[in-house]
Amino acid sequence: MRDWFNRRGWRDLIIATPYAWLIVFFLIPFLIVVVMSLAIMKSASPPFGFHEAFPWIDLGNFARLFQDTLYIRAFVSSLINALIATLLCLLIGYPMALGITRVSKSWRNILLMLVILPFWTSFLLRVYAWIGMMGSNSWFNKLLTSIYNFAVPSEWALKSIPMMNTSFAVVLVMVYSYLPFMILPLYANLEKLDTTLNEAAMDLGSRPWQVFRDITLPLSIPGIIAGGLLVFIPATGELIIPSLVGSSANPMIGRVIADEFNSARDWPMASAVAVALLFLMVLPMVFYNHYEAKAQNAGGKP
Amino acid sequence: MTRRPLFLISCLCFGFAFFYIPILSMIFFSFNKSRLATVWGGFSLQWYGKLFDNDQIMNAALLSLQIALVSATFATILGTLCGLALARFTQFRGRTLFSGLVTAPLIMPEVITGISALLFFIFLAELTGWPGKRGFTTITIAHITFSMTYVAVIVQSRLSSMDKSIEEAAMDLGSRPWQVLRDITLPVISPAIVSGWLLAFTISLDDVVITSFTTGPGATTLPILVWSKVKLGVTPDINALATIIIVVVGIGVAISGYLMHRADKIRERDIQMAIAANT
Numbered sequence: 001m002r003d004w005f006n007r008r009g010w011r012d013l014i015i016a017t018p019y020a021w022l023i024v025f026f027l028i029p030f031l032i033v034v035v036m037s038l039a040i041m042k043s044a045s046p047p048f049g050f051h052e053a054f055p056w057i058d059l060g061n062f063a064r065l066f067q068d069t070l071y072i073r074a075f076v077s078s079l080i081n082a083l084i085a086t087l088l089c090l091l092i093g094y095p096m097a098l099g100i101t102r103v104s105k106s107w108r109n110i111l112l113m114l115v116i117l118p119f120w121t122s123f124l125l126r127v128y129a130w131i132g133m134m135g136s137n138s139w140f141n142k143l144l145t146s147i148y149n150f151a152v153p154s155e156w157a158l159k160s161i162p163m164m165n166t167s168f169a170v171v172l173v174m175v176y177s178y179l180p181f182m183i184l185p186l187y188a189n190l191e192k193l194d195t196t197l198n199e200a201a202m203d204l205g206s207r208p209w210q211v212f213r214d215i216t217l218p219l220s221i222p223g224i225i226a227g228g229l230l231v232f233i234p235a236t237g238e239l240i241i242p243s244l245v246g247s248s249a250n251p252m253i254g255r256v257i258a259d260e261f262n263s264a265r266d267w268p269m270a271s272a273v274a275v276a277l278l279f280l281m282v283l284p285m286v287f288y289n290h291y292e293a294k295a296q297n298a299g300g301k302p
Numbered sequence: 303m304t305r306r307p308l309f310l311i312s313c314l315c316f317g318f319a320f321f322y323i324p325i326l327s328m329i330f331f332s333f334n335k336s337r338l339a340t341v342w343g344g345f346s347l348q349w350y351g352k353l354f355d356n357d358q359i360m361n362a363a364l365l366s367l368q369i370a371l372v373s374a375t376f377a378t379i380l381g382t383l384c385g386l387a388l389a390r391f392t393q394f395r396g397r398t399l400f401s402g403l404v405t406a407p408l409i410m411p412e413v414i415t416g417i418s419a420l421l422f423f424i425f426l427a428e429l430t431g432w433p434g435k436r437g438f439t440t441i442t443i444a445h446i447t448f449s450m451t452y453v454a455v456i457v458q459s460r461l462s463s464m465d466k467s468i469e470e471a472a473m474d475l476g477s478r479p480w481q482v483l484r485d486i487t488l489p490v491i492s493p494a495i496v497s498g499w500l501l502a503f504t505i506s507l508d509d510v511v512i513t514s515f516t517t518g519p520g521a522t523t524l525p526i527l528v529w530s531k532v533k534l535g536v537t538p539d540i541n542a543l544a545t546i547i548i549v550v551v552g553i554g555v556a557i558s559g560y561l562m563h564r565a566d567k568i569r570e571r572d573i574q575m576a577i578a579a580n581t
Contacts, residue, residue, distance in 0.1 A: 018384040022403040025447040029422035096317040099310035113559050120551045125544040129324035132536050237411025254413045274414045
């Protein structure tokens with residue numbers, strides 16, 4: 001008990017203050033959502049209630065998740081969009097992160113700053129920038145349209161490429177917004193790799209792509225997984241991007257939750273979708289923890 | 303290894319073009335004379351003038367700054383305590399739940415955090431009569447809860463890489479606990495606290511989803527205002543607003559980058575001088 005923070009009073013105060021805050025303002029609100037998912041909608045204020053007889057709760061909301069194709073389609077399109085965005089982030093981000101480790105130290109700092117800079121500006125404005133780029137009157141759309149019209153036979157010619165309110169737009173803007181989350185953990189991982197291994201492999205006659213396949217890529221798997229989760233998890237539950245540039249006919253799950261809650265005022269159903277989404281998102285976390293535990297065990301062995 | 307980077311450098315060029323072309327296009331069209339935000343109609347600064355004349359935007363910006371200042375400060379205090387608790391107390395009752403509560407807001411989709419906060423405030427108002435009207439206080443509480451966990455993660459990682467023997471040495475030399483805290487622990491983790499505060503400030507200033515659920519009539523933050531305008535389409539005054547924000551953030555990041563670079567240089571020189579003096 002010689003550390004300062006173990007003295008009487010200190011310890012309890014340090015633990016109890018944030019603990020109490022998180023229980024009151026995070027855990028209890030979350031439990032309200034879980035309980036709400038077991039309620040039924042009623043035209044009252046607040047608009048929900050429970051059955052009057054035992055067991056009071058109602059599982060109808062969860063049954064509706066599987067009966068109404070709206071929810072299944074929303075879950076599937078969220079997962080697919082998030083997965084494509086994650087893969088594209090990896091494809092663009094990996095060579096960028098590797099490239100940053102290969103330049104001189106002062107360039108490295110400048111490039112890292114350029115990666116972080118868009119992240120510090122407003123998320124909403126980054127989405128807005130793409131709305132301006134994708135509209136049918138914008139220079140970017142006109143440029144793409146003329147390239148397209150040049151490349152295809154004239155019967156297929158288009159006046160403008162429909163980009164807004166499509167899944168393409170959602171994926172594009174998600175890649176744009178979340179790319180820094182992929183680059184930074186990958187860079188942190190790749191920067192620590194021992195380049196003498198590469199040199200040894202080169203000396204022993206490996207070609208550059210063999211060095212990459214056999215050394216750099218396997219050693220960077222922790223960075224790939226960390227970056228992948230940092231992109232995939234927020235992308236799955238994303239609300240802003242699908243609301244602004246996505247199609248309303250094929251909504252993502254975050255938008256379904258918000259619509260159920262705000263427009264339909266079906267609080268129990270919105271809560272049930274939310275609980276289901278959380279359940280889906282816990283799966284990759286469990287996978288990650290399992291992987292990490294395995295990696296640590298393997299590392300611990302001589 | 304010096305031959306290969308050609309491919310990587312072209313990837314870097316492509317990547318940074320992808321990052322910055324939309325932003326540069328947005329800045330370019332903020333100087334557009336035309337009402338149509340995407341068709342060039344000549345140079346003009348009128349949208350900047352209109353921006354500063356627009357009381358609605360100015361009030362929203364002021365409210366956002368106030369909420370961000372208050373919530374970042376509280377989030378930093380609570381988050382630092384979280385970080386201390388997680389890094390220094392390996393065993394206490396309910397530690398698993400505690401560390402779960404610190405991680406959960408980080409992975410919880412914002413929609414769900416927003417809905418649960420709103421339901422909580424509604425039921426609290428039914429039970430106790432407070433908060434009668436949602437607005438500044440409810441937004442701030444939701445922002446503190448959300449951003450304190452980011453601070454906690456930053457502070458915790460700094461504390462676990464810190465050399466504990468310095469604290470022990472100070473205790474052995476007779477320092478009181480609060481002296482150790484003031485003279486050693488806080489100075490060592492102060493960079494983490496500063497970056498945690500900055501992150502919490504940015505998160506709060508930028509948040510749309512959680513704010514949209516916890517706000518009430520009359521409390522419109524800047525992101526909420528931009529959100530409602532953007533839903534209606536592209537307007538040149540938002541381009542002007544975006545340009546101002548990007549320039550301010552850019553200057554801030556450049557200055558902090560320069561200061562960090564200089565601190566690195568000074569430290570390197572000190573280390574070299576120390577080595578030279580010892581040999």
